[in-house]
Amino acid sequence: MTLTHLRWGSDELSLLISLDPSGPARLLAVGEPTGLPHANADLCARLARRALPLVEIQAAGDGRLGTSGKRHVDGGLSRRLRCVSHEEGVEGKVHTLRVRMADEVTGLRVTTMFRTRAGVPVVHSEALVENAGDAPVTLEYVSSFALSNLARHLPDGESWEDGLSLWLAPNPWSGEFRWSRATLGERGLYDVGMAAYGQTGSKNRVAVTNTGSWSSSEYLPMGCLEEMATGRALLWQIEHNGSWHAELGDRFDDVYLTLSGPTDREHQWRRRLDPGAEFRTVPAALAVVPEGGLEAAVGALTAHRRATRRPHPDLVQLPVVFNDFMNSLMGEPTTGALLPLVDAAADAGAEVFCIDAGWYDAEPPGTVGPGGVPGWWDAVGEWRESKPRFPGGLSEVIDQIRERGMVPGLWLEPEVVGVRSEVAGALPDEAFFRRDGVRLAEWGRHQLDLRHPAARKHLDDVVDRLVHDYGVGYLKLDYNIDIGPGTDGPTGTDSPGDGLLGHNRAYLDWLDSVQDRHPGLVLESCAAGGSRTDHAILSRLPIHSITDQQDFRLIPAIAAAAPTAVTPEQGAIWAYPQPWHTDAELGTLLVSALLGRVHLSGRPDLLSNRQMALVQDALTVYKTYRELLPHARPHWPLGLPCWRDGWLALALDTPDGTTLLALWRREGAPESVTVPLSAGGHPRVLFEAGVRTNPEWDEDGKGLQVSLPVEGSAVLVALDPS
Numbered sequence: 001m002t003l004t005h006l007r008w009g010s011d012e013l014s015l016l017i018s019l020d021p022s023g024p025a026r027l028l029a030v031g032e033p034t035g036l037p038h039a040n041a042d043l044c045a046r047l048a049r050r051a052l053p054l055v056e057i058q059a060a061g062d063g064r065l066g067t068s069g070k071r072h073v074d075g076g077l078s079r080r081l082r083c084v085s086h087e088e089g090v091e092g093k094v095h096t097l098r099v100r101m102a103d104e105v106t107g108l109r110v111t112t113m114f115r116t117r118a119g120v121p122v123v124h125s126e127a128l129v130e131n132a133g134d135a136p137v138t139l140e141y142v143s144s145f146a147l148s149n150l151a152r153h154l155p156d157g158e159s160w161e162d163g164l165s166l167w168l169a170p171n172p173w174s175g176e177f178r179w180s181r182a183t184l185g186e187r188g189l190y191d192v193g194m195a196a197y198g199q200t201g202s203k204n205r206v207a208v209t210n211t212g213s214w215s216s217s218e219y220l221p222m223g224c225l226e227e228m229a230t231g232r233a234l235l236w237q238i239e240h241n242g243s244w245h246a247e248l249g250d251r252f253d254d255v256y257l258t259l260s261g262p263t264d265r266e267h268q269w270r271r272r273l274d275p276g277a278e279f280r281t282v283p284a285a286l287a288v289v290p291e292g293g294l295e296a297a298v299g300a301l302t303a304h305r306r307a308t309r310r311p312h313p314d315l316v317q318l319p320v321v322f323n324d325f326m327n328s329l330m331g332e333p334t335t336g337a338l339l340p341l342v343d344a345a346a347d348a349g350a351e352v353f354c355i356d357a358g359w360y361d362a363e364p365p366g367t368v369g370p371g372g373v374p375g376w377w378d379a380v381g382e383w384r385e386s387k388p389r390f391p392g393g394l395s396e397v398i399d400q401i402r403e404r405g406m407v408p409g410l411w412l413e414p415e416v417v418g419v420r421s422e423v424a425g426a427l428p429d430e431a432f433f434r435r436d437g438v439r440l441a442e443w444g445r446h447q448l449d450l451r452h453p454a455a456r457k458h459l460d461d462v463v464d465r466l467v468h469d470y471g472v473g474y475l476k477l478d479y480n481i482d483i484g485p486g487t488d489g490p491t492g493t494d495s496p497g498d499g500l501l502g503h504n505r506a507y508l509d510w511l512d513s514v515q516d517r518h519p520g521l522v523l524e525s526c527a528a529g530g531s532r533t534d535h536a537i538l539s540r541l542p543i544h545s546i547t548d549q550q551d552f553r554l555i556p557a558i559a560a561a562a563p564t565a566v567t568p569e570q571g572a573i574w575a576y577p578q579p580w581h582t583d584a585e586l587g588t589l590l591v592s593a594l595l596g597r598v599h600l601s602g603r604p605d606l607l608s609n610r611q612m613a614l615v616q617d618a619l620t621v622y623k624t625y626r627e628l629l630p631h632a633r634p635h636w637p638l639g640l641p642c643w644r645d646g647w648l649a650l651a652l653d654t655p656d657g658t659t660l661l662a663l664w665r666r667e668g669a670p671e672s673v674t675v676p677l678s679a680g681g682h683p684r685v686l687f688e689a690g691v692r693t694n695p696e697w698d699e700d701g702k703g704l705q706v707s708l709p710v711e712g713s714a715v716l717v718a719l720d721p722s
Contacts (some may be wrong), residue, residue, distance in 0.1 A: 002327035005044050007036060007095050008088065008114075012121040013288055015114065017054070018044060023113070024053035025099045027147055030123065030234075030273060031288050036151075050252040051148040053078040054099055054112045058141040060270070068234075069203040070265065071249050072141050072258055079389035080105055083607065093118040098318055107133020107275075122304040126283045131273040139271045140264035142286040150225060150248075150255040153232055160255050161185035166248065167294050168208060169564070171216045173531065173551040177293070177561035179494070179640045180433045181226070189250060201250040209245045209266045213447070213500060214482040214531035220512055220565050221534050224294045225257065232290050239535040240282035242504035243267040243485070243497060259284040262497040265333045268485045269497025282501075285535070294640070298564050299633045304629070305567055314522045314542040315569055318597060319407070320619055321524075321543070323476070325356035326601040327576040331374050332365050333358050334389045338397045344605035346404035348612065349619035352474050352522070353401045354409030359394060362386050369663070378444030380413060383419035383462045394514070398470050398585060409474025409522070410466060414459050416445040416481060423458065425596065431455040433487035433503070435496065440483060449499070450506035452490050461515055467521060474522045476545070479530035493632075504536075511540045524572070531644045533565050543597055544570045552576065552589035553712060556664040559592040560641040560650040563634035568596050576602030577615055579694035584713035586611060588664060589690030590618040591714035592694040594687065595629070595650055597661050598622060614689050625718070630652040637675045647673045657721035660686075665708040672707040674698060681719030688715040
């Protein structure tokens with residue numbers, strides 16, 4: 001094998017890779033094919049000097065070379081890798097590339113697997129590490145994606161600390177998707193000038209890390225590097241439902257990015273690879289667009305998400321779901337409370353009725369446990385109906401749901417078992433998360449380890465029983481504890497981070513197996529309690545509850561930003577009408593749900609006839625265009641929404657040329673706004689409540705002029721092709 005430079009990919013996105021038999025393979029550049037440099041020797045040599053190995057690996061006893069600090073680059077083992085072969089393939093629309101490297105000292109064999117898809121400027125990456133040697137090797141870090149030369153497009157004389165900006169998304173509970181942009185310098189990464197003196201760089205980094213079983217509890221597992229001058233953008237997502245790490249740093253007057261799952265330093269993760277054993281990294285995906293910034297890159301990643309998820313009829317039908325929890329029964333269901341809601345939900349236009357938390361609670365309604373949680377909080381796990389709450393049996397309510405033409409559903413928190421539950425004593429200790437032989441507890445719950453057959457059998461029996469006994473077609477899967485770094489596993493020999501990783505993967509496998517057995521069953525991911533807005537979950541489950549926000553005035557900022565991470569046809573937003581809401585308030589809370597999945601709740605049984613008519617009108621209109629949502633591309637004509645913005649806008653461009661536009665006027669905002677749009681159209685008001693508006697297209701200003709006379713109101717508009 002001789003030194004070669006491979007240009008590989010699709011018509012939309014290509015990679016330039018150095019294949020060096022005397023050293024590790026290196027990813028020199030990634031981008032649109034016309035934007036990649038020509039593979040001449042001098043240029044590639046300059047790029048290779050700054051480029052990281054295709055996979056960064058750190059192992060116990062090896063450390064790093066040429067630098068120190070907290071950064072996960074320049075591992076000694078990574079530098080010893082030698083490129084041995086590569087293999088290209090095509091599977092339908094998917095192009096694949098495998099690059100193989102080897103380390104003669106340890107016997108490790110490393111394979112990087114890239115995938116691109118025709119029509120989508122996204123590359124998907126993961127790595128496989130195999131121990132072909134004769135001694136164990138303990139891994140402490142393995143990258144899923146390593147990319148350098150990120151400042152190579154900047155004009156001469158422009159510094160990367162000012163010319164590159166980084167978008168990150170803090171993701172607080174009930175305030176999700178808080179994207180913000182700052183330059184690398186503003187993020188704390190500066191060119192300190194030491195590369196001119198033979199040093200690697202500043203040794204600093206911008207690091208974003210999630211530790212624990214909530215993958216998106218503090219930040220989305222996403223980020224975007226954008227060129228300020230051109231709008232060229234690189235948007236990534238780590239496709240994992242547990243611990244992960246992303247970092248950017250400077251290296252030889254340029255910028256690198258590494259993405260990974262759990263690490264030793266951040267997550268107490270180590271993996272001992274015995275001879276013959278292997279380890280696969282968590283997947284990561286990278287979208288690259290030449291212009292348009294974060295918004296254009298989100299469009300590309302949206303296409304990737306749709307192309308790589310599990311098909312399900314729910315993703316086509318998009319039924320309206322009523323759930324009795326939010327600003328409604330709040331975990332206190334009974335036969336008497338539910339039956340009026342069943343009738344009201346059916347009258348409003350709901351097609352699924354999900355009975356939420358509390359249906360299994362044998363304690364008197366209103367019982368409160370320590371910490372103010374419901375009395376059932378630390379007793380869950382058996383998932384059998386409560387006889388005091390349903391004296392005629394839960395089937396009485398289920399039958400009424402079905403008679404009213406709706407699909408019955410139930411709430412379930414499968415991974416936890418309350419410390420007071422009989423299941424906690426019936427299952428062996430090895431079926432739970434443990435540390436040093438002690439079963440872990442968090443907020444009155446134990447965590448099942450789904451690698452253990454007893455834990456998995458317990459959950460399989462629960463789901464199969466609920467489907468068989470009640471005929472449920474919908475299960476809302478919640479998850480309300482973060483169990484921390486992890487478990488040392490059934491045998492007590494795992495590192496905590498590796499135990500959590502094993503469970504994360506076992507949980508995904510369990511989700512697949514449930515849907516294989518029950519292909520018509522809809523599983524909802526509850527991201528609010530579960531805090532798992534990640535593609536590992538979203539690629540498997542067709543509907544995803546976005547938030548637990550109870551104040552309808554705050555939901556628009558969440559709903560408008562949600563399509564950055566969740567496709568519109570999967571993202572469910574609460575709409576909880578109450579009898580005291582004004583027409584304008586009803587309009588705001590209903591519009592917030594109408595460009596995604598509608599989760600109806602509240603008290604429709606107490607609404608006046610006029611209020612119920614507004615709800616019915618909104619859902620009737622929704623059903624006229626919802627088939628467009630699975631093909632729509634989101635954009636934000638007023639910019640990504642900040643938490644306190646006065647005017648908010650979310651637009652969905654559909655394949656037939658129609659644009660669906662939701663607009664919210666919040667407290668203190670001016671009465672009118674001009675929404676910049678790239679093309680004209682014929683605006684039609686699809687839904688509003690309260691004082692009417694008359695949107696008009698401004699031919700000179702190239703925008704839509706909209707006035708909402710009442711603060712705290714909203715409107716849904718369709719712009720048809722000219």
